[in-house]
Amino acid sequence: MLELRRKLLKGSSALLLSPLIGSGLLTPTALLAAEWNRNAFTARTINDALKAYAGTGATESRDIVISAPEIAENGAKVEIDISSNLPNTRTLAVFADKNPMPLCASLDFSGAALPYIRVQLKLAETTRIRAIAKTADGKTYIAFREVKVTLGGCGG
Amino acid sequence: MADQIKIRAQIQGEITDIRVLMQHPMETGQRKDERGQTLPMHFIQAFTVSLNGKPLIDGQLNTSISKNPLFAFKARGVKPGDKLAVAWTDNLGDKRQDEITIA
Numbered sequence: 001m002l003e004l005r006r007k008l009l010k011g012s013s014a015l016l017l018s019p020l021i022g023s024g025l026l027t028p029t030a031l032l033a034a035e036w037n038r039n040a041f042t043a044r045t046i047n048d049a050l051k052a053y054a055g056t057g058a059t060e061s062r063d064i065v066i067s068a069p070e071i072a073e074n075g076a077k078v079e080i081d082i083s084s085n086l087p088n089t090r091t092l093a094v095f096a097d098k099n100p101m102p103l104c105a106s107l108d109f110s111g112a113a114l115p116y117i118r119v120q121l122k123l124a125e126t127t128r129i130r131a132i133a134k135t136a137d138g139k140t141y142i143a144f145r146e147v148k149v150t151l152g153g154c155g156g
Numbered sequence: 157m158a159d160q161i162k163i164r165a166q167i168q169g170e171i172t173d174i175r176v177l178m179q180h181p182m183e184t185g186q187r188k189d190e191r192g193q194t195l196p197m198h199f200i201q202a203f204t205v206s207l208n209g210k211p212l213i214d215g216q217l218n219t220s221i222s223k224n225p226l227f228a229f230k231a232r233g234v235k236p237g238d239k240l241a242v243a244w245t246d247n248l249g250d251k252r253q254d255e256i257t258i259a
Contacts (some may be wrong), residue, residue, distance in 0.1 A: 005210055010165035031187075036201045036202055036216055037216060041218045045161065045250050070224070076222060076223070077223075078222075081228075100186065101218055101219065103250040104217070104218050104220045104221060105215060105216065105217050105218065105221060106215070106216045107213055107216075107250065108212065108213065108214040108215075108217045109212070109213055110210075110211050110212060110213075111207065111210050111211065111212055111231075112207060112212060112227075112231040112232045112233050112234065113198045113205075113229060113230070113231050114171070114230040114231060114232060116228075116229060116230045117224075117227060117228070117229060118226075118227065118228035118229075119221065119227055120221065120224070120225065120226055121220055121222065122182075122184070122219075122221070122222055124222045136167060143162075149235050
């Protein structure tokens with residue numbers, strides 16, 4: 001019931017606000033598209049996170065390229081670089097298996113954007129990094145990479 | 157008021173490199189202050205990058221993104237004079253939005 005009420009409220013506010021968006025009265029911040037995927041982001045294990053993200057059963061692919069340092073001295077800032085050569089990649093997500101909450105980021109690409117990101121992660125300990133790509137035809141692909149961490153970046 | 161988002165774009169032929177620096181503490185909710193009190197979670201949950209008002213990238217983030225997140229993206233066919241905008245919102249409802257005109 002509550003759920004329904006929430007949907008109705010959301011639906012009506014979107015309808016009410018939509019004429020304002022084009023008029024410039026509302027800034028694009030109001031347009032932040034997808035709602036934060038709470039279940040996937042707050043999952044505490046890699047298996048739960050993959051399940052919530054609908055990333056289980058992904059096909060391993062060499063067309064997703066992850067570059068990351070083999071050894072990171074400081075887990076507070078580990079720069080990784082992910083690009084997908086899979087045609088029509090719509091989404092890339094980054095997981096760190098051993099982090100307290102494994103899903104780090106999920107990005108949707110549209111228009112002129114290429115499926116590429118460079119991001120800096122906090123890594124709790126030595127872990128496997130996974131990148132998951134979703135393509136326009138609904139298929140899911142995955143690639144892996146190990147990063148050794150000498151000083152963890154979560155407790156600080 | 158949150159600090160300004162730094163946006164840089166460098167056109168290199170067909171492909172343009174976009175760099176975005178969002179100044180934010182990205183507090184994990186696991187750190188403690190000097191009195192042993194846990195610092196509450198405070199992190200950017202969602203951001204968008206748009207070109208001339210059309211979305212390029214919609215991102216959702218967790219606490220595990222480094223403090224003052226720095227991202228790099230690539231886009232095709234960007235021209236001088238195009239407008240590149242970035243907006244974020246965090247888990248406490250703070251937001252920030254900035255725009256540049258590409259040189």
